[in-house]
Amino acid sequence: MKKIIKALAHSFHWVTESNRLKHIQYGFYAGLCGTIFAAIGAGLAAEYKDKQYSNVFDWLDVTATVVGGMFGQAVQLLLMLGMYKIFK
Incomplete structure (x- = not known):
C-alpha cells in the first residue's frame, strides 16, 4: 500500500511546485x-501576464487551471441537476 501511495504522490509532484494549487483553486471558481x-x-491570461513580467510561459500552470x-464545472453540473430535481 505504501508503494502505491508513493507512486501516486510521485506522479502528482508537479501540483505542489510553484503556485499551481492557486491555479487549481481559481480555475475551480471560474x-x-x-x-x-x-x-x-x-x-492563459495568467500565463500571458507572467510572460509580460519576464517569466516563463508555463503550460503546467495552464493545465492546473x-x-x-x-472540477468546478462538474460541481456546477451537479448543483444544476439537484436544483432541477428539487423544482421539477
Whole structure:
C-alpha cells in the first residue's frame, strides 16, 4: 500500500511546485461560476501576464487551471441537476 501511495504522490509532484494549487483553486471558481472556457481563458491570461513580467510561459500552470475548471464545472453540473430535481 505504501508503494502505491508513493507512486501516486510521485506522479502528482508537479501540483505542489510553484503556485499551481492557486491555479487549481481559481480555475475551480471560474468553472463553477462560468464554463470550462472561462477557466481556459483565465489560465492563459495568467500565463500571458507572467510572460509580460519576464517569466516563463508555463503550460503546467495552464493545465492546473483547466483541471480546477473541470472540477468546478462538474460541481456546477451537479448543483444544476439537484436544483432541477428539487423544482421539477
